[in-house]
Amino acid sequence: MRATTLWTALTLSTVLFAGQANAAKTTYANQTGQKTIGQETSAVTHIASGDWRVERHPEGQPGPQMQPGMNPYVAMDPYGQMMMPGMAAGYAPNGVSPAAYGMPMGPGYGMAGPGQPMMDPNVMPAGHLGGHGCQSCGGAGCQSCRGGHLGGLGNGCSACGGAGCGGCCGLTGGGVYCGFSRGIGNAWDLSAFGGRCAPRWADVVVDATFFIYEPGNNNIVLASQGGANNPVLDTDDVDFTNQGGVRMSLNRAFTPGGNLEFSYMGMGNWASQQGAYGNGNLFSPFSDFGTDPVGGYAETDGGDLMLYSSSNRFDSFELNYRRFFTSANCWWQSSWWVGIRYVRVDDDAVLNTQGSGGTLEYIVDADNDLFGVQWGTDSALKLTTRWTLSLFGEIGVYGNRATQESNINFGGINIQETTAQRRASMVLEAGFLSTFRIVPRGTLRAGYQIVYIDGVALGSDSFNFQTGGAVPLNTALAGRAANINDNGNALYHGPTVGFEYTW
Known part of the structure; x- marks a missing residue:
């Protein structure tokens, strides 16, 4: 049901943002001599x-x-x-x-x-700095060659493999315009929207994320061997690995220099399990590790095995208005955005015990629904007309409704506990990104991203081991107050790689 709702929302959003076949992405000149380009x-x-x-x-x-x-x-x-x-x-x-x-x-x-030959205004002639660039080129078009001034020996043409200055090519240039500023591997900028001064734009952005999850929970000892002073299992023992997810953005022009942007991020699911093994000498926090009551409970203490499992997942939906800005020389571009966001964090914790006379399963499902507003900004340096490096960050304040539902099963008995709580929370997101345009409408992108969520309820934080020493165990657990701790945090971070497309 959760997956069906997600894909329905994404499909409707795609129709909303891409309803017109002819996308009216007018760019407006904001520099002297820059051209305004209409609908394509x-x-x-x-x-x-x-x-x-x-x-x-x-x-x-x-x-x-x-x-x-x-x-x-x-x-x-x-x-x-x-x-x-x-x-x-x-x-x-x-x-x-x-x-x-x-x-x-x-x-x-x-x-x-x-x-x-015409010169690219962004490429310095080879002979300008070295003084011998033109002579070494033999009149074959020295203005196009960048090799001569680097070594100071005037051998720019020979560095081009004997093909003449007009044939120079390589990682940092190409065609008749060799040079870092002209773009990698091609003399002409492939953008159809105003060259280097065009605002950064993509109709659709799809990234694959490879995040690792780090819970910020309170460390709780779950098993002790032979007494309270010898812990062998706690909630910090689980170790999460990188999991695949997705991030998708849909954009639509809204005002001159601004657009509406819908984004989704999530689908990752992190899970880990750790265990402790003994020889009839494992004790649990239900009995304060065999001291209250003395010897503990048959279902949780004096056993051979205890297992702790934890899983986490999150989904994020946001709608922003983004405004773009370009520096005077067009090599620096930036934007800011403001919008609304919904984030859901689900965190489960499970403790299984095998005592001297029975077993117990303790499941805690903690859910967080965060609604709020956010503000963000980014800054990008256009190293070439096709290659860009950028930094971005955003922060938001949210109202969080945290709920937890617990189920304790032992000896054919099921005890359920449910409670909810509201609080203010925060979401911080940041990262860096490198993009490279490979075709006029397609751009590759890769980077590293972090998402930090503070003020959430985690399953492990909401374990409740209070029994008051009463026996039997079902009597000790009956009628006690449900517990929820929403002071935890969650950190997701890892590399991302994706593709931008403009139609």
């Missing part, structure tokens, strides 16, 4: 139209056919000058050329004289 057709419409087959002029007419072997991304004007995509033939070499792919052009902005 969907990927399906674009492919079906066949527009991707040819480069078109602003008037919508096909441009001149490329000769075999020519770079489809670099054209030549009548003066023999290299042109960027989107520039019309016959432009004024010293005038202002059209902005294409979000890159404004003008005098002094990557322009060169007739017959010379």
Whole structure:
């Protein structure tokens, strides 16, 4: 039932955020010379139209056919000058050329004289610093090569494998524009939304999470061997490993520079078990380890085996309004968001005892329902037009309704105890992320994330071993007050890897 409700909510959210086939993701210029780009057709419409087959002029007419072997991304004007995509033939070499792919052009902005290749304004010519870059290139286009100035020997072209400066490629550059700022492995930025100054955007984000769970509970001794001063099992003995989960975000443009974002995170389930073994000499906290009553209870004391099991899971749903900002040089981008969030934390604890004359099973199911508001921010550095590093964090204040339901089974008797309590809680989330755009609409992402929840009830904290020394055990447990402790905390952290898609 829980899984059905979850996937129904995700499906309805997807329909809500992706209802229109043509996503109206207008970007608005906020820097001098930056281009405002309007609505773009969907990927399906674009492919079906066949527009991707040819480069078109602003008037919508096909441009001149490329000769075999020519770079489809670099054209030549009548003066023999290299042109960027989107520039019309016959432009004024010293005038202002059209902005294409979000890159404004003008005098002094990557322009060169007739017959010379255009320069990327973000790439320093090789000869500028080393002083010998041009001579070493033999007139083959030194402006494009970054190798010469690094060693100071003017051998930038030879570092390109003899292919000439225009053929330089590698991890930090490619094509005729070699250089860290031009993007990895490709001379042209693949973004269709304004180049490096475009706001960071993705319609759908899906991450696989590999979190480990660390409970912040009160350590309680569960078994002692031969007396109270020799503990052999406690609630801190369980050890949780990394478990797979998912995080998904759906975004929809809402205001200029802002969007609505729905996110879900969860599906992880952590479980662990530890045991203590003896030879008729294990005692439990029900009898204060064999002292009250003396010798303990037949179901819990003087036994050979005690097992402790714990499991935990959490789910998070949030709806935020996010606002984007871009620095003057576009290499720094940031955003803040505010929204509402619901978090559910379920934590179970089970103690099994084998006493001298019977067995007992003690199950505690603690549930936490947190509703609240949160605020967050992030900051991203665009190392290239395709590679970004970012940090993010958010904090929220929540009202938590914590409940616990216990079942104690022994000798055919079942004792149930239930109680609930309300309190204020906090959720803190932070991490870092690296993203790399591999295709115009697809981006890979990987990072590390932590989620810290304070003020929750954990099953192990809500064990109640009070008996007052009464016998038999069913008499000692009958009519006592139910116990709940909601002062625990939960920490989830681990690596994440995923994919962003924009249509």
